[in-house]
Amino acid sequence: MDLYHWQQRFEAWLSQHHGQEDAAHDISHFRRVWATAQQLAEETAADRLVIL
Numbered sequence: 126m127d128l129y130h131w132q133q134r135f136e137a138w139l140s141q142h143h144g145q146e147d148a149a150h151d152i153s154h155f156r157r158v159w160a161t162a163q164q165l166a167e168e169t170a171a172d173r174l175v176i177l
Contacts, residue, residue, distance in 0.1 A: 128173055132159065135177065 139152060162176050 128177065131174060131177055 136152060136155065139155060143151070145151075159177065163173065166173050166176055
């Protein structure tokens with residue numbers, strides 16, 4: 126399974142198991158953090174699946 130599919134699975138899990146009462150840590154927050162992490166990973170040989 127590639128990274129895109131793992132990301133989709135994690136987002137689905139997060140949507141099912143994360144309450145709506147914490148808007149600061151919703152799916153949008155995950156996507157922002159993930160985008161930043163991917164940018165930082167471009168400068169290293171880090172395994173993005175581990176970062177995800």
